[in-house]
Amino acid sequence: MTIVAESIILPERRGTAGRLSDFFWRHPRVLLAVLLGPPLLWLGVVYLGSLFALLLQSFFSIDDFSGLINYEFTLATYRQLLSETNLDIIIRTVTMAAVVTLVSALIAFPIAYYAARYARGKWKVLFYLGVMLPLWSSYLVKIYAWKLILAKEGILTWFFEKLNLLWLLDAWLALPVVGGNSLSVSYTGTFIVFVYVWMPFMILPIQAALERVPSNLIEASSDLGGTPAQTFRHVLFPLALPGIVAGSIFTFSLTLGDYIIPQIIGSSRLFIGQAVYAQQGTAGNIPLAAAFTVVPIVIMGIYLWMANRMGAFDAL
Amino acid sequence: MTTAVLFDNVSRYFGAVRAVDRVNLDIAEGEFFAMLGPSGSGKTTCLRLMAGFDQPTGGHIEIFGETAEGVPPYRRSVNTVFQDYALFPHLSILDNVAYGLMVKGAGREERRKAAEDALAMVKLPGYGTRRPGQLSGGQRQRVALARALVNKPKVLLLDEPLGALDLKLREQMQEELKSLQKSLGITFIFVTHDQGEALSMADRIAVFNEGQIQQLGSPEEVYNQPKTRFVADFVGSSNVLSTKLCQRLGLKAAFASLRPEAIVLAAPSNGALSLAGTVAGQSFLGATNRVVVDVDGARIAVASPAAHVVPAIGSPVTISFAARDLHPMEDA
């Protein structure tokens, strides 16, 4: 069959590619399925499936004698989760995550504010990289750096000694709860490292939110007689809040689940992450480990739900 | 005469929204055709149906006698000049223009020559090595035109082609587009919301509103004899005379349209119709004064030459016009 030269409809491109292209054009749903299939299979089936299977295990229990998992539906593991020791772990972790988030926001805000409002041109790039590089630096190296800093023979002790302030350090370490034998085995040490490692995640979301605030809004406020403090409280802070909440998703969630930082720098009292690790590893109690993971999942679920209602995801 | 594009009862619904509602069109080969209407009136959707970016929900489309439904845009000998020009930012101007030939497998030398000819045709010779970002809006528009025409399409679609240009450039491009179309003999179909553009360039105009064609005709017909109140308003703000006024003038129609420039502020000469009223307002528009006259509560706009003296507001005045300028309308 020959094609009429004058035809307004051009012939199909020869070969499989041409035919397939026409087919996809006529059936956009098939194209969508082809595009979404592999990632959905990976994330939706493999990842979510594993997550779901894990959650399911929290409804099983462990046989005290044989140490084997008893595959019968029970809430016994959750009763165990709410025992006093475990509840202690949960409260300790959530408190730590909340304080870390709060302090991270306090440190991050001035950096983000300066970068968003005053830094221009070369300085802006410098600020951006100055945040990105520590953010992306190796997690373990950052912890390692603090092991060097907080060691008894390390730089911090040396610094206090030079300033003749060792008594202050010792007084702090003598305090209950936050103190300890040395900084590297105290809650204070754990807290500092948590803030150091997760705080950079707070800066860019706050900066993004602040950059969306038109600067004439701030001028309008001071024009209307607002003092800098009033402008901050009534204009800047409410507008930056979605960014702070977006950033706090990271600081909060990452602190909740971390088990390496408290293991390396901290006291012997456990955090959720360590409890999960210990339960699935040495104790072999997968159901209890699974029940423990439900705690951050539920907390983060509530957190994300509230953040979404505040419009924090636009700032991500 | 061959039909270039035929719409037979074509509809395009998006859920409950009737973007295009039972439209019939018959555009002749070599015609310069305008689809005029406010935004959301369905004109752009019609253009997209012709290009193949969208498929009709109902009805039938033919391009040069061949069924167009189900034919992908890349297999239609129809090309489009996009409103935002849609030049490829990663390609040079020459590669942009030669793109259509490249994907059809033309040789490098053939492509280069054809693209340079096309650039010369739109008065941009030697611009081939530049990037789209280095050109002005008017120049980008010409590149977009060259990129479409290099494929020698049977139909060229233009989506608000002059919308982004300033007034001076727009007038110049109107002239150029018209002469280009005459010399190439290709069917040009363009979409616009600017009635002046449609009136000055098109052979025929389809006026769209709410997914339907309100009136289809030559610029003179659409301008002088609007069939509906919408057309009267949209194409140059005609006066619409009420039933009462029509009766007083001895016209057997429910409504009638009357162009402001068909009215004079003077006593009637022989055979002319007239109405008495008072001057309610006036504004200076450059070549004319727009005078609003109150006739028993109805406001009638008059375009009076700027050289004529305008009576003071509140003073009585007589307006007169020829009976043939009074056009009966189908509805209000």
Place this chain on the structure above:
Amino acid sequence: MRSEKSNRAPLSLKIAAAGGLTFMHLPILLIFLYAFTTEEKSYQFPPPGLTTQWFGVAWDRPDVWAALALSVKVASIATATALMLGTLCAAAVSQTRFFGRETISLLVILPIALPGIITGIALRSAFSMADIPFSFWTIVLGHATFCIVVVYNNAVARFRRISGSLIEASMDLGADGFQTFRYVILPNIGTALLAGGMLAFALSFDEVIVTTFTAGQQSTLPIWMLEELIRPRQRPVTNVVAMIVVVVTFLPILGAYYLTRDGDQIAGAGK
């Protein structure tokens, strides 16, 4: 434009911002100092002396090289997988409209929004339930899962910048779907994919939490570091490796920044 009063930062803000940045950088700089210390048994400050001998010692350590090689291999394959899956997902989300589009974004973010320990233990128990032995491939699978999001974020941001009419223009000029992808879409998202790939590589190269759950006997570089942190064997070698890791991770970050700097800037914000 520093003349206007409102454009000058208050001193307190300057001090707070500078203090914050110093806090972020000083510990990393300290790593560089310690790589040259002569002290072997403790973390003494100031270092009693400086030497470059530990670079040679680290160079001759086969266990460091093995860990490094494994990390590079894992990161390469995880990145390649994430590039493919992330791009497909981004294309589907930004180029088409379908029910549940927002859910997809949430699903992609989930592996990094949830604490790594959850992803790790979930995969670990799934592997043992399915009787899959821990191997190189189980590490890759875990890493690819959380690397998808960085590629996806970069690709979606770039897709958003490509005007929809570019793809229509290509089709209008006679290019079918595959030609449009090759000649228009790929050149326009190429640098974003490269940037996403670099960040994914950096993310995988540094990952430790998920890896502790999905690795068997193999030890990636972060696992090696972790063991040194818990049970230090030769501190100076750890110092040197830490410094090299810092330098090596800076490179893809700088690269990714330069590839995406005009426009979608926050390329790596969602680590």
